[in-house]
Amino acid sequence: MDNISGSVLVLDFGSQYTQLITRRIRELGVFSEIMPCYKDPKEVDFSKVKALILSGGPASVGGDDAPDFDSSWLDHNLPTLGICYGMQLLSLHHGGTLGQGTSREYGRAQVHVHRIDSLFQSFEVDESTCVWMSHGDHVEVAPSGFEVLASSKGAPVAAIGNRDKKLYGLQFHPEVVHTERGKDMLSNFLFKIAEITPDWSPANFIETSIENIRGMVPEGSQVICGLSGGVDSSVAAVLVNKAIGQNLHCIFVDNGLLRKDEVEEVVSKLGPDGLGLNIHVARAADRFLTALSGETDPEKKRKIIGHTFIEVFDEEAKRISNVSHLVQGTLYPDVVESVSSFGGPSTTIKTHHNVGGLPETMQLELIEPFRELFKDEVRQVGRDLGIPEAILMRHPFPGPGLAVRILGDITEERLHLLRESDAIFRHEIQEAGIYDDIWQAFAVLLPIKSVGVMGDGRTYEQVIALRAVTSQDGMTADWFDFPHEVLSKVSNRIINEVKGINRVVLDISSKPPATIEWE
Numbered sequence: 246m247d248n249i250s251g252s253v254l255v256l257d258f259g260s261q262y263t264q265l266i267t268r269r270i271r272e273l274g275v276f277s278e279i280m281p282c283y284k285d286p287k288e289v290d291f292s293k294v295k296a297l298i299l300s301g302g303p304a305s306v307g308g309d310d311a312p313d314f315d316s317s318w319l320d321h322n323l324p325t326l327g328i329c330y331g332m333q334l335l336s337l338h339h340g341g342t343l344g345q346g347t348s349r350e351y352g353r354a355q356v357h358v359h360r361i362d363s364l365f366q367s368f369e370v371d372e373s374t375c376v377w378m379s380h381g382d383h384v385e386v387a388p389s390g391f392e393v394l395a396s397s398k399g400a401p402v403a404a405i406g407n408r409d410k411k412l413y414g415l416q417f418h419p420e421v422v423h424t425e426r427g428k429d430m431l432s433n434f435l436f437k438i439a440e441i442t443p444d445w446s447p448a449n450f451i452e453t454s455i456e457n458i459r460g461m462v463p464e465g466s467q468v469i470c471g472l473s474g475g476v477d478s479s480v481a482a483v484l485v486n487k488a489i490g491q492n493l494h495c496i497f498v499d500n501g502l503l504r505k506d507e508v509e510e511v512v513s514k515l516g517p518d519g520l521g522l523n524i525h526v527a528r529a530a531d532r533f534l535t536a537l538s539g540e541t542d543p544e545k546k547r548k549i550i551g552h553t554f555i556e557v558f559d560e561e562a563k564r565i566s567n568v569s570h571l572v573q574g575t576l577y578p579d580v581v582e583s584v585s586s587f588g589g590p591s592t593t594i595k596t597h598h599n600v601g602g603l604p605e606t607m608q609l610e611l612i613e614p615f616r617e618l619f620k621d622e623v624r625q626v627g628r629d630l631g632i633p634e635a636i637l638m639r640h641p642f643p644g645p646g647l648a649v650r651i652l653g654d655i656t657e658e659r660l661h662l663l664r665e666s667d668a669i670f671r672h673e674i675q676e677a678g679i680y681d682d683i684w685q686a687f688a689v690l691l692p693i694k695s696v697g698v699m700g701d702g703r704t705y706e707q708v709i710a711l712r713a714v715t716s717q718d719g720m721t722a723d724w725f726d727f728p729h730e731v732l733s734k735v736s737n738r739i740i741n742e743v744k745g746i747n748r749v750v751l752d753i754s755s756k757p758p759a760t761i762e763w764e
Contacts, residue, residue, distance in 0.1 A: 501534055709748070
């Protein structure tokens with residue numbers, strides 16, 4: 246980032262918490278980025294790097310499964326914090342002794358602070374604090390020149406420090422919320438030890454990004470953006486529009502699989518009468534439904550939708566002359582996980598699937614303004630750009646749309662049943678004031694019918710399932726515990742107002758073992 250005075254590099258050794266370290270540092274006002282541990286330090290510009298953090302990881306330091314690492318990273322005289330595996334690596338590099346198996350700790354543990362060094366400033370001697378442990382190996386003897394700052398029942402060497410060289414290690418994870426004073430420790434490392442000035446925020450990102458985008462796009466060239474109405478594409482479009490105005494053309498593909506009134510809402514809020522975006526709506530519902538006719542396999546549905554999307558988008562883009570760039574709402578987690586899947590040590594926990602990739606024949610340069618931002622940072626950028634909260638806080642919506650929420654064949658009639666039921670469900674959640682407490686909420690149309698009684702007559706009609714979950718990142722999720730009166734109202738309204746539905750059920754599965762979506 247060009248507008249910051251100092252940054253922190255986090256070397257990833259495969260920890261599931263690596264992204265969390267970076268998020269916590271940014272929350273403290275310091276820009277931080279992740280690099281794979283096998284990165285050659287000779288390829289890095291250290292001019293603005295003010296500190297180094299070594300992440301945790303699943304391997305054993307020095308073992309056959311240890312990831313590749315150039316130890317010259319540790320020769321740049323940077324303030325360094327090793328976390329879990331990182332502490333063990335730092336210790337071994339400086340002559341400490343490691344042990345295996347005798348002090349395994351997983352989950353919450355109590356750590357006792359012995360020395361009030363800069364890392365534990367504002368703590369008290371012998372203070373006991375709850376931390377999150379996740380280790381099998383441990384430091385047995387601290388390196389020469391390092392003091393033992395804290396210990397736990399299972400790890401006599403739970404924290405170490407070398408004040409003169411500004412080298413520190415923690416056997417536990419300060420980045421997770423279960424470590425009660427983890428943010429205090431990270432703050433002390435950044436500001437007391439590394440002496441970094443906190444000058445990073447999503448707000449100061451906007452001005453620099455606008456300048457960069459203007460520099461990327463040749464005068465007179467046109468730029469296209471695939472607008473879905475979701476958070477990432479909407480904020481990216483508004484930001485690029487600030488830079489190049491009407492030279493940005495947003496293509497919104499109406500595939501007939503969107504939620505009720507979705508096209509009209511997006512155009513109203515983001516179009517000429519809203520935030521001023523130049524939006525081209527490609528009306529292609531009939532084309533998608535024809536392609537999907539009779540198909541019930543969920544993976545085949547996705548492929549059909551993906552291929553059709555590419556065709557429609559490409560055709561619409563060709564109507565615009567002199568196009569040089571395409572805007573994408575790629576986020577930092579996508580970039581990090583992509584790097585990991587091509588050789589990095591981090592486990593790729595989920596696969597990111599868009600509706601369709603870009604046609605290779607388009608050959609456009611990419612504008613990806615959010616490649617270094619997390620979702621919550623993108624939302625803050627959106628607020629600073631004046632984007633309505635109704636768009637910024639929208640629940641995630643799958644690229645294939647309602648097609649993966651209709652189990653079985655997709656027809657106009659079945660789309661109508663689901664669209665109306667889903668609209669009622671979302672409306673009542675908003676009316677109850679609990680929309681923002683839920684990560685994702687939606688209705689699913691099941692491929693079965695059930696017997697019912699309406700007006701003293703027998704019915705044999707469709708079944709709607711309601712799904713609502715809470716989550717931090719979508720990788721794991723718990724079902725949302727609704728107030729009974731909300732569920733009662735939703736069920737009553739759907740059965741009474743959506744002709745063809747006579748039964749409503751609630752999905753109370755967590756992820757894992759279930760997924761959030763049904764298909």
